[in-house]
Amino acid sequence: MSVQSVFPRLETLLPKVQKPIQYVGGELNSTIKDWDAHPVRWALMYPDAYEVGLPNQGIQILYEILNERPDALAERTYAVWPDLEALMRENDVPQFTVDAHRPVKAFDVLGVSFATELGYTNLLTALDLAQIPLNAKDRTEDHPIVLAGGHAAFNPEPIADFIDAAVLGDGEEAVNEMTDVIRDWKAEGRPGGRDEVLLRLARTEAVYVPRFYDVDYLPDGRIQRVVPNRADVPFRIRKRTTMDLDAWPYPKQPLVPLAETVHERASVEIFRGCTRGCRFCQAGMITRPVRERSITGIGEMVDASLKATGFQEVGLLSLSSADHSEIAEVTKDLADRYEGTSTSLSLPSTRVDAFNIDLANELSRNGRRSGLTFAPEGGSERLRRVINKMVSKDDLIRTVTAAYSAGWTQVKLYFMCGLPTETDEDVLEIAEMAHDVIRAGRQAAGRKDIRCTVSIGGFVPKPHTPFQWAAQEDPDVVDDRLRKLRQAINADRGLGKAIGYRYHDGKPSLIEGLLSRGDRRVGQVIRKVWEEGGRFDGWHEHFSYERWIDAAKSELEPLGVSLSWFTTREREELEVLPWDHLDSGLDKEWLWDDWQDALDSVEQDDCRWTPCFDCGVCPTMDTEIQIGPTGKRLLPLTVVNS
Numbered sequence: 001m002s003v004q005s006v007f008p009r010l011e012t013l014l015p016k017v018q019k020p021i022q023y024v025g026g027e028l029n030s031t032i033k034d035w036d037a038h039p040v041r042w043a044l045m046y047p048d049a050y051e052v053g054l055p056n057q058g059i060q061i062l063y064e065i066l067n068e069r070p071d072a073l074a075e076r077t078y079a080v081w082p083d084l085e086a087l088m089r090e091n092d093v094p095q096f097t098v099d100a101h102r103p104v105k106a107f108d109v110l111g112v113s114f115a116t117e118l119g120y121t122n123l124l125t126a127l128d129l130a131q132i133p134l135n136a137k138d139r140t141e142d143h144p145i146v147l148a149g150g151h152a153a154f155n156p157e158p159i160a161d162f163i164d165a166a167v168l169g170d171g172e173e174a175v176n177e178m179t180d181v182i183r184d185w186k187a188e189g190r191p192g193g194r195d196e197v198l199l200r201l202a203r204t205e206a207v208y209v210p211r212f213y214d215v216d217y218l219p220d221g222r223i224q225r226v227v228p229n230r231a232d233v234p235f236r237i238r239k240r241t242t243m244d245l246d247a248w249p250y251p252k253q254p255l256v257p258l259a260e261t262v263h264e265r266a267s268v269e270i271f272r273g274c275t276r277g278c279r280f281c282q283a284g285m286i287t288r289p290v291r292e293r294s295i296t297g298i299g300e301m302v303d304a305s306l307k308a309t310g311f312q313e314v315g316l317l318s319l320s321s322a323d324h325s326e327i328a329e330v331t332k333d334l335a336d337r338y339e340g341t342s343t344s345l346s347l348p349s350t351r352v353d354a355f356n357i358d359l360a361n362e363l364s365r366n367g368r369r370s371g372l373t374f375a376p377e378g379g380s381e382r383l384r385r386v387i388n389k390m391v392s393k394d395d396l397i398r399t400v401t402a403a404y405s406a407g408w409t410q411v412k413l414y415f416m417c418g419l420p421t422e423t424d425e426d427v428l429e430i431a432e433m434a435h436d437v438i439r440a441g442r443q444a445a446g447r448k449d450i451r452c453t454v455s456i457g458g459f460v461p462k463p464h465t466p467f468q469w470a471a472q473e474d475p476d477v478v479d480d481r482l483r484k485l486r487q488a489i490n491a492d493r494g495l496g497k498a499i500g501y502r503y504h505d506g507k508p509s510l511i512e513g514l515l516s517r518g519d520r521r522v523g524q525v526i527r528k529v530w531e532e533g534g535r536f537d538g539w540h541e542h543f544s545y546e547r548w549i550d551a552a553k554s555e556l557e558p559l560g561v562s563l564s565w566f567t568t569r570e571r572e573e574l575e576v577l578p579w580d581h582l583d584s585g586l587d588k589e590w591l592w593d594d595w596q597d598a599l600d601s602v603e604q605d606d607c608r609w610t611p612c613f614d615c616g617v618c619p620t621m622d623t624e625i626q627i628g629p630t631g632k633r634l635l636p637l638t639v640v641n642s
């Protein structure tokens with residue numbers, strides 16, 4: 001039966017809310033398909049505002065793959081701001097998709113991609129507005145399967161009560177397999193109801209269905225075990241890995257936003273995975289091994305996305321784009337190809353040691369000379385060995401000096417505070433480093449107006465990393481260190497005035513820590529915070545630390561655990577971690593050894609260029625590192641000047 005658009009009812013509310021354009025849909029390259037002709041219907045959600053969610057590559061990739069299928073359709077939905085939420089409640093307008101404004105409840109699957117755990121309260125808002133029961137156990141066949149994906153899905157235990165399933169790793173192939181399962185189940189007349197379709201999904205071994213697993217606890221609050229409660233589901237759920245990126249050149253037709261968004265450019269993912277081994281970096285650990293897109297594949301995608309969108313900037317995306325084995329050829333050939341046009345290129349993430357100034361010059365040849373960002377992450381050499389970020393101060397000074405000499409006037413340096421073993425002295429070395437950067441820069445550039453910005457984030461220990469056992473630092477200690485750092489930067493007024501200083505207080509990081517390493521007991525905290533008005537917790541102006549503290553107290557303490565038990569407590573080697581049954585491929589013993597190496601300040605090489613050190617991923621996941629150089633060049637294309 002066809003599903004009615006809610007737009008006529010929504011439209012009357014839009015003049016009363018901020019940025020109504022974000023709810024209207026109809027972007028260039030968006031797709032609306034006939035409801036009745038496509039038996040499997042996905043609503044894809046990014047649980048943040050449109051301006052953050054629209055550029056998300058994961059959603060755009062799945063949206064296109066699904067919409068290319070003759071038997072499926074996909075539409076998008078984003079978190080609505082509190083002003084519209086209130087009006088939707090008053091006027092009984094349900095959570096809707098921005099494409100055809102269909103109610104989310106009518107879809108077969110609500111797939112939610114979590115880049116950060118602070119989006120969990122927005123999931124609850126969307127479910128509630130969609131009139132989908134918050135608890136998975138209360139849902140019937142009339143409700144969509146609520147599926148979590150993205151990096152946070154590697155420990156979905158805190159939202160286990162609210163989701164029906166989670167999928168770990170790359171989505172390209174998994175989304176097709178899941179669609180086949182749902183299509184067949186529906187075509188057979190939905191035998192066995194909701195339980196049966198979830199069971200069929202679980203049997204693919206790529207989908208985790210929390211209701212099929214029980215968690216037992218020890219008297220001291222630690223987990224005793226997580227085991228299947230039925231015989232026909234796997235003990236461990238494996239992550240999915242797309243091995244041939246060239247076979248998946250998505251998005252082919254990127255969406256062009258209607259409203260202002262955080263990124264307004266085409267993006268081409270030039271490789272996936274990272275084996276640098278930075279010990280704090282969950283993204284690097286869970287996306288191993290490295291798989292490069294070929295130079296010709298990159299060239300074709302850049303051309304196709306520019307033609308499909310009219311964007312004038314292309315971002316070459318990955319976790320560390322300067323590490324692509326043919327990055328020099330890629331950037332030079334692209335700069336040649338678009339010479340004389342207004343198309344510019346950018347590498348959103350740049351490592352100090354892989355960076356070379358020729359690369360930066362190529363990137364800015366046709367476009368703006370925007371600021372450069374480098375991420376030494378740790379303030380002292382010792383701390384950088386602990387986190388396995390092998391950047392020396394000399395490397396950094398050499399690189400930024402080259403940048404200032406080549407005409408850049410603005411450099412941003414990114415660090416973390418609260419890292420394992422960190423002391424005040426480690427953090428205060430950041431001030432020294434920033435002073436040296438300005439001194440060297442002034443000398444190299446021969447001018448006084450150069451600037452450097454020191455930007456600091458709070459460290460959060462993440463699952464599936466060597467720091468998963470670490471104690472998170474108390475936010476008061478972090479805040480105190482950051483105050484001292486500000487004083488140290490400004491101690492020399494002449495240098496200090498050339499240095500910008502940006503940091504957030506440590507409190508949101510502590511809550512992110514609770515949600516990252518929490519177990520199923522944390523679900524009630526999320527629900528309580530949401531009931532008390534928690535929304536958009538990733539946004540400084542909406543986040544309330546007190547609300548989280550109060551909810552953690554009321555929901556956790558009766559269970560004999562607490563916020564600090566989940567965050568500032570160091571775990572022992574043999575403790576069962578809430579995510580141990582979710583297989584990222586990383587061998588737990590290897591992770592532990594790497595954690596011990598961190599405590600001894602022992603570095604670990606990158607297996608891209610040195611022999612395999614047996615982290616476990618390649619044999620467990622039946623994958624391998626795929627890097628060039630291939631010796632190929634971009635296909636020469638004729639560019640029509642814009």
Ligand code: SF4
Nearest residue numbers: 607612613614615618
């Ligand atoms: S198994 Fe070996 S080659 Fe594969 S990612 Fe791990 S260390 Fe690298």
